[in-house]
Amino acid sequence: AAQARFGAVMCCCGPCAMYRRSALTLLLDQYEAQFFRGRPSDFGEDRHLTILMLKAGFRTEYVPDAIAATVVPHRLGPYLRQQLRWARSTFRDTFLALRLLPELDGYLTLDVIGQNLGPFLLAISTLAALAELVFGGSIPWWTGLTIAAMTMVRCSVAAVRARDLRFIGFSLHTPINILLFAT
Secondary structure (H helix, E strand, C coil), rough: CHHHHEEEEECCCCHHHCCCHHHHHHHHHHHHCEEEECCCCCCCHHHHHHHHHHHHCEEECCCCCCCCCCCCCCCHHHHHHHHHHHHHHHHHHHHHHHHHHHCCHHHHHHHHHHHHHHHHHHHHHHHHHHHHHHHHCCCCHHHHHHHHHHHHHHHHHEEEEEEEEHHHHHHHHHHHHHHHHHC
């Protein structure tokens, strides 16, 4: 919702994304020929198509009352694999997005960089905390404070930009990212 204020939602989710046929046919060849590091890629199709649309000059929008049926993981293992697959897609398609971000908006640039840099900073903070625990016997208070502050700042910015306090709830993704990067 925060990104929609700029007409550039960076990922139109597959189950409820809709595209004009003329726009889709224009980009179909690029979309079907996805490669990453020289290999065909078949993950993150929704994010990849969204970036292609933005690169072609189309707007992408968020519709808060859209409803779609989809299959979701019911167990932790498949859920964590899904989150890892989505994280890989985010990192891969960020390279495509970096070239077009300056044309769109400064907030979007900050948001996309945060999506990619944030998990790495969380991983480093978590590893530093574990090292302190192993070698020092405790975890410094500032480590937990740093992780919480990074999470709350990012979620608060999104909540203010979207004018929706529910975005504060996205701070729950931090423990998931820490778990994924720590395992």
